[in-house]
Amino acid sequence: MNRKQRRAMRMQGREVAAADGRTQPSVRAQAGRLFGQAVWHQHHGKPNEAASFYRQVLELDPDHAEASNNLGCLLLVQGKRSAAAPYFERALMLLPQLFDDFDSVAAMLLAVNPALGEDIERATRAWPQRLSTGEMLGASGFTAICADALLRRVLESTTIRHVGLERLLTSFRLEFLHAAAATHADGFADDVLDFSAALAKQCFINEYIFATTAEEAEQAQELARMLVEALARDSEVPPLLPSAVAMYFPLHSLPNSQALLKRTWPAALTDLLRQQVHEPQEEAQYRELIPRLTTIDDDVSMQVRGQYEENPYPRWVHAALASEPIALDEHLRSQFPSAPFRPLGNADGIDILVAGCGTGRHPIEVAHKYKAARVLALDLSLSSLCYAKRKTPAAAASKIEYAQADILKLESIGRSFDLVDASGVLHHLSDVKAGWRVLLKLLRPGGFMRVGLYSELARRGIVAARTFALERGYHPTADEIRRCRQDLLASPLKDVARAGDFFSTSECRDLLFHVQEHRLTIPEIKSFIGENGLMFIGFEFAPRMTQYYRDLFGGDRFLRDLDRWHRLEVEKPDTFAGMYQFWLQKN
16 A cells, blocks of 8 residues: 555544435444444455445445445555545545545545646646646546546535645646637537536636636636627537636626526536526525624624625535434533533523524534524625525525624624534624623523634734735735735745635635734633633544643643643644634533
8 A cells, every 4th residue: 555545544534424314223223233344354454355344334325424435445455446436436425524634535536546646746847837738648648537537526526725736727727728719619528528517616616716827817708708699699509618618707707697507508517507507596586585683883894794795705515414413412521521511401402503604514514413403593794694595405494594693783682592603703803802702691501602713823824924915915806816825835935725725715815814813822712711700611622632632731630721721732833723612611
């Protein structure tokens, strides 16, 4: 097993649950027993027997994501790359949370298709020159790339968060632009059309973040004009033409985009039109239907709302859904086994406020996660809320109420909650602690709060990149964000690309150009907790990090000691690179 295969095998060790809600209990039990036997054989060096058991599991339960993932890993280790790919593709479809660790997804792509890694290296060495497909891939390489169904699945399902792969795809996009501009852009194989549609979907997902030269932009504008004119004349339109245009502009932004929906297209193009024409129209219909619970007149709140109206944050495709909902008490006891919190014990369900819900992925996950959850999801931005409303599946729609409101004025709504989830929102208010105190007033006695705040220490690299952008006069427009990204990647601050938010326009704007950002320290958090009589339950961490803390400070008794956590962060400033994510309980 080579290095790339070992990295891809990280996916195997994930703690994931099978999305088997559609199977009968007896079938689930049988599949569970077979899965246990498969894991035993795999761990005892019997891959053929393990593979046989995994296949039996999937015959009983095709939606068993972990079996699909593990079987893919087994086949990959055996060098059966093409056989492994469909199982990885199925696992990613069933467990979209796997996309959240894009490094592992990229490692998987390169392990399944090693030639892709070589293509990335060539594109990276040549950058900023765009190589032709012949220069990058050879005579038959492009056909092989287009036939890579796993790569297409990734392009359609998540933001590409890998600089080298982004550069390769940027070169591919230019090739499609040239091909579509040909007099007769027709006669392409199905795989090529499917890949072109997948790349166009990726460009829409990342909000056209790929670098674009001035000449390329002019060519793309001309191509869009050709498409608009052909539709107006009711002329024949080669399928590659709208696909290539959609790699540079969202199709719904074109005049008379409805005309595209009236034509018959190959399946891949039909799905592309659903993404870029039908769904944006559906979102627009919700704008007058979403309630406004408070006024928004605070100066900072209005600026933040304006940012997210222009760039709803973030674009996402699939929510990570739990297989079986659990009680909040059960979740907290599992997450923090030694914490002395008081259980809610609400058998008839819990009321949850998600403050700053953005485009809805988090409230959807919360609604699925907790038993009998009743969720109020609030945000400043109607554009974000419309996106959330459109993306909410029917199974969650009855559990979630979306509304527009300003956290600073929430006392006026006259409601209270068992759980307030405020992750990634308080640090964008004009006054972090004022907003935090408002949310505490809405929390019932004994209720829980989940908070996410930026760390002053962990954000030092982001602060340097924000200073870089400010000093050079970049503006938070799409063109300027694209230019700033490329300049950062060519500077000593290129490590900013380690931040996942670097790879789409809305996320990069949030990362580097936010109109308001506060950063805190653990001592400041400790002070607020003490002043407001709250119980600190614990930080959310992967088990590995929690165990490191135990080893450092001697067991569980210090897990809630904020002074020790501060010492750890000072020694390891990247500990809270995402955010401080922690739980509190109100007395």
